[in-house]
Amino acid sequence: MSIKQVAKEAGVSIATVSRYLNSPEHVREKTRLKVQEAIDKTGFSRNALARNFRRGKTSLVMVVLSAVGDPFFSGVMRGIWRVARREGYSILISETQFNTTGFNEYADMVFSKQADGIILLASISPFMRDGGAGSSALERRADGTVPPVVIGCETVTPELSHFPSVRVDNIGAAREAAGHLIDLGHKRIAFISGAHDSLLTSDRERGYRAAMEDAGLPVAEGWVQEGQLSIDGARRATRELLALESRPSAIFCATDEMALGAMHEIRAHGLEIPGDISIIGFDDMRYAATASPPLTTIAQPAEEIGEHTMERLCRAMRGDDIGAEPEVVPHRLVLRSSTAPPRE
């Protein structure tokens, strides 16, 4: 079962077996054969627990996301996996969903050697939730050590700005999305954001507001609604929007997920898309194209984001200094059929 048995079986020392496993080129052909034979015979498989312990690394990377089900994240994940596999890492996933795990609890994971590094894809609180077990990683950085963390596709709060990120230019992209509606001739444009504390959508809201301002258009009372990043939330938000006396002729949803909800609600009211109301989303997730009508949206290069994020993290884990600058990847406006000039 253990290296020791194999050594005995092969008539060599445990060091030789270990070497055979780690650098076979350093053991003589003849010995190699003996050892391999012993391994086959004993059915040995090296204890990863002991190995990782001895080497002081877990070979695990923790990925924190808000919802596994999100089709956009799944693209990012695929990119992460690709390089993880190449670099010999396994991926540990944590969903923040309802619980309010703070940043420090994740940082602690690397200090307590549960993972070698962390990728943050979700908005998490930069502060620890009170009552934590006396561990405060953010402060412990005083030791000089910063846990290897990379933030993918997420706006960074000032407190977390020590860490690098890989993302799209959310403000610019949102500006472009709103700009598209403005170019079509829309004047009454609403915005469905995430939650008020979601960093993810706050930059997009900023872009929306900037575009409106640039065009000299007002953002009327009630035109910015929270959609909770969910389908149902977006339906509620849309209902509010449709009840407004200055009902918008176009809605910019901060995520495709919410756009789907909005479209559903609009149809439920017997209105047409894009005839009565235009809709534009953000993410270009898998189901955007099969929506009816197919959804106009901003595409993010999900896999690329994943790959770059993981690559950067790998460098950080190797000990390289990767700085704290955000890496901006290109977005793209994807024109489909959910947007059109306003009717009037």
Added chain:
Amino acid sequence: MSIKQVAKEAGVSIATVSRYLNSPEHVREKTRLKVQEAIDKTGFSRNALARNFRRGKTSLVMVVLSAVGDPFFSGVMRGIWRVARREGYSILISETQFNTTGFNEYADMVFSKQADGIILLASISPFMRDGGAGSSALERRADGTVPPVVIGCETVTPELSHFPSVRVDNIGAAREAAGHLIDLGHKRIAFISGAHDSLLTSDRERGYRAAMEDAGLPVAEGWVQEGQLSIDGARRATRELLALESRPSAIFCATDEMALGAMHEIRAHGLEIPGDISIIGFDDMRYAATASPPLTTIAQPAEEIGEHTMERLCRAMRGDDIGAEPEVVPHRLVLRSSTAPPRE
């Protein structure tokens, strides 16, 4: 940094510190205070690597699924997480997507202590891909040890039938779905399956065929198409179906994902759903309700499946004998607007 430093700082032995961490009730109040103080002062956080090594368990469970993005799986994951968190496990996720990792490579993960147990949500090959590094877990079972594995929502091949599963009655449910179409008066009913080697959908196909046979309806040449479990695959399959001279008036898709693709293709041909063609899916994933028209489908209790699977695995990891019987959870036909009586 280590327990040793804390011990020195607190003026106690390392055993006491360890006990303080694992069973504080066994250390005197006064000592507890000293130790806690020392921990705070040194900023100690216990090395999980060493701990797991010593205890011989990883506290990790590997979940194998075909695609993270699948909204149905994400429901299952949520259930798994809930009990994982409660039982102190973290979740390692592996996506089979393109690579053909076989069962043995996963079984090896528990023998090599990379994970304590495995949950299989995807169809994987029961055999090892050749060229594996001399490890054959399936044979090593001769040692009497069976790695703790539970199969969720998946039909089991004979080779894997040593392992328990938690799933819906796929045959019965598919029968019900096809039956619904038959009850509506459809006679020409097509079926879009997964891949030919996908265990997932083969039972559903069986149910479909059984229902057709029961009703004395023929399954004409070309009425069963492979949709590759993907949107695009389903679009291609649907295209084939629409080109048939005996064009079906209803299509039963083995998954909602494919149903979305089918609907998209049908609309692209200028046909109406359910007017010209009825569609029924399977899974009741999140986006089924927001499709246009909302999709009639078979709902599976995703979270419940996840919970039960994980619970059973926990028992297995604890060493209990959990048998190999499948646990069948209830499904439910969800009537929405994508099905209607045939026009003629």
Added chain:
DNA sequence: CCATGTTATGTAAACGTTTACAATTAACAT
């Protein structure tokens, strides 16, 4: 104050690797 039982703490071994260093062997030129 002693005997006794209970509870708290310390000592030291163990878990299965990896790896620095020492020791041996092989290879080769003299």
Added chain:
DNA sequence: ATGTTAATTGTAAACGTTTACATAACATGG
């Protein structure tokens, strides 16, 4: 042969915990 160097193998310590066992401290009742 003999020395010199390089390649291979062995010895043993180390990694940070947990835990069985031994010991010490304390409390209780006589």
